[in-house]
Amino acid sequence: MEQSGTSTRLAGAVQGLTSELVSALRSGDRFRLAGAVATGHGPGTTADPSLAAVRVVGADVVLPSVLLRCPPPDPDDLSVFGRAVHAYPPPAEASPAVAWSHWAMRRALRRLDASFDGASDDDAEPGTAWLDEAPWQFLTHQLAVLAPLALPGDDCAVARVARSRPVDVARGFVRAVRRRDWLQAAGAGRWLVLLDEVPPTLGLDTGLEFVAQMGGTDARVALQVEAAQLMRTGVLV
Numbered sequence: 001m002e003q004s005g006t007s008t009r010l011a012g013a014v015q016g017l018t019s020e021l022v023s024a025l026r027s028g029d030r031f032r033l034a035g036a037v038a039t040g041h042g043p044g045t046t047a048d049p050s051l052a053a054v055r056v057v058g059a060d061v062v063l064p065s066v067l068l069r070c071p072p073p074d075p076d077d078l079s080v081f082g083r084a085v086h087a088y089p090p091p092a093e094a095s096p097a098v099a100w101s102h103w104a105m106r107r108a109l110r111r112l113d114a115s116f117d118g119a120s121d122d123d124a125e126p127g128t129a130w131l132d133e134a135p136w137q138f139l140t141h142q143l144a145v146l147a148p149l150a151l152p153g154d155d156c157a158v159a160r161v162a163r164s165r166p167v168d169v170a171r172g173f174v175r176a177v178r179r180r181d182w183l184q185a186a187g188a189g190r191w192l193v194l195l196d197e198v199p200p201t202l203g204l205d206t207g208l209e210f211v212a213q214m215g216g217t218d219a220r221v222a223l224q225v226e227a228a229q230l231m232r233t234g235v236l237v
Helices: 002-027 050-067 075-087 096-112 136-145 157-163 166-178 182-192 204-214 219-233
Strands: none
Touching: 002 050, 002 219, 050 075, 050 096, 050 219, 075 096, 096 136, 136 157, 136 166, 136 182, 157 166, 166 182, 166 204, 182 204, 182 219, 204 219
């Protein structure tokens, strides 16, 4: 029962944090991470799931500063981000997607915080062997999980894999829509707006609008669609 309650609180914290990010992307206002994360509790405790929520959302917690013409996060916001990076390192048995998510957070923090001591083995890119020959269905699922890596002008091994398989990602987007997996469809759509040679018959703009509508109240879906549409229309720094 306690584990279930903790999971419920974490899910609620993720939705709340993501909702605030969506609002910031839509309004263009500065997003205050420090105001969204409680203080005075240890990370991961049942009393304060908000820092764990930062780790779940990953590098997207600084997305407004990356995509919009707004000032960089304040030092206290970066301090919260850094706490989440340090409090939840990937365990030795972590999946490649978890390792990449942690790497993306470290990269984002290193870019935004000149005081961040990022010189460590964690700065080396994880490998992509698990993706290189992956079936298109699995590839799309993994790319959707790693949607925070889909940023204009950014390069990494995962992005290069995505760029080499635009048709497969498009197929995965259609499959996710048909299966009503709106979060996966939104994440795949975010990648697709950055890829060349996407089949024009896909109707990506209409597809993203449909995903946003069908995603309902899931703020995670809204965040990925909002990011995709901002990148699609070029409303960026």
